[in-house]
Amino acid sequence: MAASLTHTDAKPAKRAAELETSRLRLRPFTTEDLAGLSRITADAEVMRYIGDGVALTRKETEANLQTIVDTFSRRGYGRWAMFEKAGGALLGYCGLARPAQSPGVELVYMLARGAWGHGLATEASRACLRYGFEELRLDTIYALTMPDNLRSRRVLERLGMRFLRADRYYGYACVCYAITREEWRPDASMYLLRRAKD
Numbered sequence: 011m012a013a014s015l016t017h018t019d020a021k022p023a024k025r026a027a028e029l030e031t032s033r034l035r036l037r038p039f040t041t042e043d044l045a046g047l048s049r050i051t052a053d054a055e056v057m058r059y060i061g062d063g064v065a066l067t068r069k070e071t072e073a074n075l076q077t078i079v080d081t082f083s084r085r086g087y088g089r090w091a092m093f094e095k096a097g098g099a100l101l102g103y104c105g106l107a108r109p110a111q112s113p114g115v116e117l118v119y120m121l122a123r124g125a126w127g128h129g130l131a132t133e134a135s136r137a138c139l140r141y142g143f144e145e146l147r148l149d150t151i152y153a154l155t156m157p158d159n160l161r162s163r164r165v166l167e168r169l170g171m172r173f174l175r176a177d178r179y180y181g182y183a184c185v186c187y188a189i190t191r192e193e194w195r196p197d198a199s200m201y202l203l204r205r206a207k208d
């Protein structure tokens with residue numbers, strides 16, 4: 011069933027960008043973020059609906075972080091590191107991914123447990139959708155989540171994403187949501203795009 015979804019190839023943005031929303035700063039990850047990311051991925055509750063659902067070791071997180079950094083620099087977009095503008099530790103990530111076997115470009119997010127319940131994932135996701143439609147000129151943005159990940163499904167529904175189907179992706183039972191450029195509407199919330207200097 012995944013093969014029947016239209017695959018949308020994102021055109022790379024000219025330069026990697028930072029995004030700012032009313033409460034958040036999103037910037038590309040660096041390898042310096044390992045300690046912050048490891049603290050989040052070591053929490054089994056955060057990882058419950060990601061892959062095999064187990065906490066990651068620092069070494070596993072280090073490999074994932076390297077992939078995140080490399081992919082972002084190659085494509086000009088990917089997972090952004092998320093911080094409160096007021097400062098503080100890494101809150102998690104939000105961004106646009108395109109894994110192999112993916113139906114298309116996917117919205118992805120993961121927050122430290124202490125950051126749940128404040129609308130931050132929704133706020134960051136709105137900015138990422140806007141970046142995907144306005145800068146990358148995507149036709150459709152997808153999102154996959156495990157059926158029982160109700161918090162994640164609520165984020166997708168708040169964003170106006172449509173339930174498409176339940177199917178297996180990457181070997182896991184998932185629900186697939188999508189939003190097209192025609193369906194998407196920018197809202198009045200703060201969105202600032204800062205392009206990196208060449």
Ligand SMILES: CC(C)(COP(=O)(O)OP(=O)(O)OC[C@H]1O[C@@H](n2cnc3c(N)ncnc32)[C@H](O)[C@@H]1OP(=O)(O)O)[C@@H](O)C(=O)NCCC(=O)NCCS
Nearest residue numbers: 056059119120121126127128129130131132154155161162
């Ligand atoms: C999925 C995940 C990002 C959702 O986080 P979340 O905090 O529930 O989602 P949001 O940031 O959008 O916050 C929404 C909640 O904050 C509440 N909230 C509080 N203050 C708010 C504000 N100022 N604005 C908006 N919502 C606010 C909302 O009422 C809502 O609660 P509800 O869903 O109980 O009604 C988080 O659970 C997570 O990181 N999980 C682990 C990783 C994961 O599973 N990722 C997805 C893999 S597919």
